[in-house]
Amino acid sequence: PQVLARVGENTQGYFIASVIAACLGGVIIFLHWALTSERNKAALQAQAVQTQEEKAASKFKLSDIWGIFAHNRAFLALVLHSISITAVQALGQGATLYMYADVLGDVGMQSVASGLSSALQIAILLSAPLLTKKWDLLVGAAMYGGLLAYCLMMAEINALLFVVWNSIAAGLVTMSVQMQWGLVAESIDYNEYLTGKRNEGTIYGFFSLTRRIGSTITGSLTVLLIAAIGYNPELTKAGLAQAAGTITGIKLMVIGFPLLAAVLSFFSFTFIWNINKDVRDKMTAWKLGKTAK
Numbered sequence: 001p002q003v004l005a006r007v008g009e010n011t012q013g014y015f016i017a018s019v020i021a022a023c024l025g026g027v028i029i030f031l032h033w034a035l036t037s038e039r040n041k042a043a044l045q046a047q048a049v050q051t052q053e054e055k056a057a058s059k060f061k062l063s064d065i066w067g068i069f070a071h072n073r074a075f076l077a078l079v080l081h082s083i084s085i086t087a088v089q090a091l092g093q094g095a096t097l098y099m100y101a102d103v104l105g106d107v108g109m110q111s112v113a114s115g116l117s118s119a120l121q122i123a124i125l126l127s128a129p130l131l132t133k134k135w136d137l138l139v140g141a142a143m144y145g146g147l148l149a150y151c152l153m154m155a156e157i158n159a160l161l162f163v164v165w166n167s168i169a170a171g172l173v174t175m176s177v178q179m180q181w182g183l184v185a186e187s188i189d190y191n192e193y194l195t196g197k198r199n200e201g202t203i204y205g206f207f208s209l210t211r212r213i214g215s216t217i218t219g220s221l222t223v224l225l226i227a228a229i230g231y232n233p234e235l236t237k238a239g240l241a242q243a244a245g246t247i248t249g250i251k252l253m254v255i256g257f258p259l260l261a262a263v264l265s266f267f268s269f270t271f272i273w274n275i276n277k278d279v280r281d282k283m284t285a286w287k288l289g290k291t292a293k
Helices: 002-007 013-036 041-048 052-058 063-071 072-092 095-104 109-126 135-153 161-196 200-228 233-237 244-273 277-292
Strands: none
Touching: 002 013, 002 052, 013 109, 013 200, 052 095, 063 072, 063 200, 072 135, 072 161, 072 244, 095 200, 135 161, 135 244, 161 244, 161 277, 200 244, 233 244
16 A cells, blocks of 8 residues: 555556565565474474484575476476466456456356356366366367457357356366366475475475466556557447457457467476376385385
């Protein structure tokens, strides 16, 4: 409120406030890490029998943060995926109201879309075992691509068809968000396999931080993009249609950004994520060998 009072309730004011909030959040995360003491009895017992060399090797260093991003490709893939889903897709969601009000001409359909989307996403989650090998992202991207083509080619868009089509595509793409936390745990195991250090707090903390940074930047970009496509709120208040270029811009934001998010996420898991069956077998053998010692 103090920033907005000084700068004003505008794009610049919200951007500055978001940056300050993000910086404060980063400070709090590091303070939380610095002031946290180990209470895991098993971990304490393991530390008690460590040699001085083992304790020195396992001690956290700031250089470990760079090592995580430089060597742990699984974690890097998760970060890129998370930014794609939470930030890039959010750019489209930020323009959803404009889609219903100015393109479909029925704001009331947004509430129908919310309920229908929840029901469809539950059904999609139940089919998760059949869609977990990146098929959810591929099918979701294909559906978004088809929806974008339909909306760009047709002068009149069926609102109900858009709601159903968009809800299914969104459910398929965001299903990976429900599963990413298990993959974070696997990237922690992989980090321990590579470096001998689990660095759980660091990995979880930076993963959450990248999501927050993406969301913060998105909030400002959405406002800037709406202005960039020439949106005129006075026309909407007067009951008049937006310019053709503005309508196209809204369609591209609402559908094009989620499509881009799905493609980037698929790219991350296909070409950067490198934990496969062979790597898992090696990790298991390494853990068994470590336990035997």
